Amino acid sequence: MLIIDSEACIGCGLCEDNCPFDAIHVENGKAVVNDSCTLCGTCVDHCEVEALSIERDEESIDLSDWSDIWVYAEYRHGKIAQVTNELLGVGRELAAQRGVKLAAVLLCDKAGDAPGQLIAAGADIVYTVEDPALADFTDDAYGNALEDLARKHKPEVILAGATAIGRSFIPRVATTLGTGLTADCTSLTIGEDGHLHQTRPAFGGNIMATIMCPKHRPQMATVRPMVMKANTPDPDRRGEVIAETIAPQRLQSRTRVVRSVLAEGEQLNLGEADVVVSGGRGLDTPEGFKLVEELASLLDGAVGASRAAVDSGWIGYPHQVGQTGKTVASKLYVACGISGAIQHVIGMKSSETIVAINRDAKAPIFDVADYGVVGDLFEILPRVIAKLKERRS
Amino acid sequence: MRIVVCIKQVPDAKDVRLDPETNTLSREGVKSVINPYDRHAMEEAVRLKEQYGGTVTAISMGPPQAKAILAEAISCGVDEALLVSDRAFAGADTLATTYTLAQAIKKTGAVDLVLCGKQATDGDTAQVGPGLAARLDIPYVTCVKKINGLEDQVLRVERMMDDGHDELEIDMPALLTVVKEINVPRFPSIRGLRKAKEIEIPSYTAADIDADPDQLGLGGSPTWVVKVFPPVPKGERTMLEGSLDEVAEKLTEILSDSAYGA
Numbered sequence: 090m091l092i093i094d095s096e097a098c099i100g101c102g103l104c105e106d107n108c109p110f111d112a113i114h115v116e117n118g119k120a121v122v123n124d125s126c127t128l129c130g131t132c133v134d135h136c137e138v139e140a141l142s143i144e145r146d147e148e149s150i151d152l153s154d155w156s157d158i159w160v161y162a163e164y165r166h167g168k169i170a171q172v173t174n175e176l177l178g179v180g181r182e183l184a185a186q187r188g189v190k191l192a193a194v195l196l197c198d199k200a201g202d203a204p205g206q207l208i209a210a211g212a213d214i215v216y217t218v219e220d221p222a223l224a225d226f227t228d229d230a231y232g233n234a235l236e237d238l239a240r241k242h243k244p245e246v247i248l249a250g251a252t253a254i255g256r257s258f259i260p261r262v263a264t265t266l267g268t269g270l271t272a273d274c275t276s277l278t279i280g281e282d283g284h285l286h287q288t289r290p291a292f293g294g295n296i297m298a299t300i301m302c303p304k305h306r307p308q309m310a311t312v313r314p315m316v317m318k319a320n321t322p323d324p325d326r327r328g329e330v331i332a333e334t335i336a337p338q339r340l341q342s343r344t345r346v347v348r349s350v351l352a353e354g355e356q357l358n359l360g361e362a363d364v365v366v367s368g369g370r371g372l373d374t375p376e377g378f379k380l381v382e383e384l385a386s387l388l389d390g391a392v393g394a395s396r397a398a399v400d401s402g403w404i405g406y407p408h409q410v411g412q413t414g415k416t417v418a419s420k421l422y423v424a425c426g427i428s429g430a431i432q433h434v435i436g437m438k439s440s441e442t443i444v445a446i447n448r449d450a451k452a453p454i455f456d457v458a459d460y461g462v463v464g465d466l467f468e469i470l471p472r473v474i475a476k477l478k479e480r481r482s
Numbered sequence: 483m484r485i486v487v488c489i490k491q492v493p494d495a496k497d498v499r500l501d502p503e504t505n506t507l508s509r510e511g512v513k514s515v516i517n518p519y520d521r522h523a524m525e526e527a528v529r530l531k532e533q534y535g536g537t538v539t540a541i542s543m544g545p546p547q548a549k550a551i552l553a554e555a556i557s558c559g560v561d562e563a564l565l566v567s568d569r570a571f572a573g574a575d576t577l578a579t580t581y582t583l584a585q586a587i588k589k590t591g592a593v594d595l596v597l598c599g600k601q602a603t604d605g606d607t608a609q610v611g612p613g614l615a616a617r618l619d620i621p622y623v624t625c626v627k628k629i630n631g632l633e634d635q636v637l638r639v640e641r642m643m644d645d646g647h648d649e650l651e652i653d654m655p656a657l658l659t660v661v662k663e664i665n666v667p668r669f670p671s672i673r674g675l676r677k678a679k680e681i682e683i684p685s686y687t688a689a690d691i692d693a694d695p696d697q698l699g700l701g702g703s704p705t706w707v708v709k710v711f712p713p714v715p716k717g718e719r720t721m722l723e724g725s726l727d728e729v730a731e732k733l734t735e736i737l738s739d740s741a742y743g744a
């Protein structure tokens with residue numbers, strides 16, 4: 090809490106002038122704090138007579154103050170990210186188990202019909218902040234906005250996608266809220282203890298770890314895209330849209346986006362493809378890699394690659410699948426000439442059906458495959474391509 | 483310009499396995515290396531110093547053995563190194579780590595720029611950079627793939643996004659986390675190797691950085707690891723066998739399954 094030393098206070102009003110939350114006022118010559126205080130410390134910094142200080146309770150907070158499951162709704166270039174729908178899918182289950190509501194938080198300059206879409210995808214409540222300062226993603230503005238909303242409404246859980254945006258600003262929110270955050274979760278459940286059990290891979294996927302945040306709230310997690318199941322949108326679902334405003338000072342950013350560049354030819358969207366055909370070092374040459382591209386096009390699929398293929402310059406980085414590339418969860422994943430290093434496997438193993446072609450029967454890719462072919466891909470792929478063409482004609 | 487680069491010692495990721503009997507990490511025989519991303523942060527720090535002048539300090543929180551990576555940093559052009567090491571730090575999650583690193587950095591004086599790797603390959607959290615910036619109350623940009631310039635205490639940088647990249651300006655003092663695309667790290671120089679041999683790397687304890695004991699290590703960590711287990715292997719698989727033509731025919735059949743939406 091904010092401690093005011095009324096002996097020291099001279100009632101100058103600097104705290105009142107600088108408080109972003111309108112939480113401190115001078116009354117009868119002395120500063121008085123109200124319930125809007127977030128302990129942000131701005132007043133402490135501005136006080137010239139050291140009359141203000143913050144004392145935080147280090148004990149476990151009263152967990153019962155915190156309820157509802159929140160999903161940060163990622164919204165960029167007028168589109169809700171697919172991972173948000175997935176989070177609303179798992180969020181519904183968590184909210185039902187806890188007997189609480191599921192809310193989505195939408196930070197943007199213009200919400201358009203996004204709140205309705207979020208309700209259709211499972212949200213009971215949508216908190217929207219519409220402000221021109223949120224037109225571009227900046228960690229300062231987005232971080233402060235989510236932090237302020239969380240302090241105001243006290244959710245027990247905040248989930249966000251483990252995307253470039255989520256992985257950038259969510260850690261800051263967890264830090265300023267003084268709570269725990271689990272990155273890149275692949276499974277979320279409510280334990281018998283009522284806490285959120287968060288499971289994630291570590292050491293490049295060699296190990297899984299379950300993590301809890303038992304004494305702090307909110308419990309925060311970023312979640313891998315393509316792992317959770319989205320619900321089929323229900324346009325008849327009812328929900329509440331609550332417009333929120335954030336203090337303008339809190340939306341000022343010390344970083345400014347000058348330009349947003351969309352990658353060329355990036356319509357591919359590997360992450361959302363039903364079929365992905367991937368090639369690795371076994372393709373040997375750029376010409377070899379063409380076999381993969383041809384097969385992908387015959388299957389109306391996207392082209393993926395191992396890092397070895399990307400590093401060889403046969404295809405661009407946006408096609409890389411794995412720990413340092415994209416995560417895919419396609420219906421069909423065909424791995425051609427890929428050994429199946431753990432860093433690659435982690436990015437594709439949740440695909441429904443995995444087919445592997447490799448001349449080395451011991452290649453670890455066969456450990457995750459549903460169908461395996463041990464053989465030379467320069468003999469096999471051209472035959473398969475010819476047969477597929479034959480069937481199509 | 484005073485630059486601090488945060489580097490972490492990590493086990494070589496591909497060697498780490500879980501002992502299925504004891505459910506503990508068997509780190510025996512596993513090499514310890516500089517977190518690969520941090521090499522790029524180090525390199526970028528040294529390049530900025532070469533271009534704009536100043537000093538580079540490498541900081542690592544870890545056990546005494548982590549001095550090895552700090553010496554390596556010196557050999558690659560970093561000016562000074564500092565180990566932050568105390569048993570009280572053990573079991574720190576990212577919240578406790580950022581507290582400790584922030585205290586250590588504050589202790590060394592004012593900084594203009596802090597560089598971190600995008601993530602450490604042991605935990606893969608990518609949380610320490612943003613959390614550290616929040617603790618230091620400075621702006622940050624994550625996943626920086628290029629620094630385009632510096633003028634009037636404003637850095638121009640490019641950050642990787644899922645759908646392309648953003649160009650940003652950021653007011654200094656600032657923190658950046660970098661991806662591998664940003665540069666190709668240099669090898670140690672002869673002079674650097676000599677300096678690394680001679681230099682005394684100081685080690686700070688919790689008391690040296692005026693740390694609040696409640697915010698350190700396990701006790702200062704809100705997240706608890708309650709279980710570790712090996713990933714579940716996939717069920718049975720079918721190997722396609724026969725003559726080349728038979729295999730190709732079976733494979734074509736599988737790939738043509740309409741269930742895949744093709």
Ligand SMILES: Cc1cc2nc3c(=O)[nH]c(=O)nc-3n(C[C@H](O)[C@H](O)[C@H](O)COP(=O)(O)OP(=O)(O)OC[C@H]3O[C@@H](n4cnc5c(N)ncnc54)[C@H](O)[C@@H]3O)c2cc1C
Binds near residue numbers: 370452
């Ligand atoms: C921190 C870190 C992050 C990483 N991130 C990623 C990542 O995101 N994605 C990724 O893919 N990798 C990543 N890697 C690299 C990964 O460890 C492997 O090096 C990489 O995946 C290997 O690619 P590959 O399977 O194509 O090549 P290789 O391992 O060289 O395998 C080639 C395979 O092709 C087979 N082959 C060769 N010729 C033929 C033929 N004529 N017919 C049939 N089969 C043939 C061989 O038997 C072999 O199994 C990462 C590594 C590290 C350390």
Ligand SMILES: Nc1ncnc2c1ncn2[C@@H]1O[C@H](COP(=O)(O)O)[C@@H](O)[C@H]1O
Binds near residue numbers: 544602607609
């Ligand atoms: N113990 C540590 N000592 C120094 N730097 C660290 C430490 N842990 C993390 N970092 C820095 O934070 C980055 C991200 O780490 P992480 O959040 O653990 O993935 C790393 O690339 C380092 O630059």
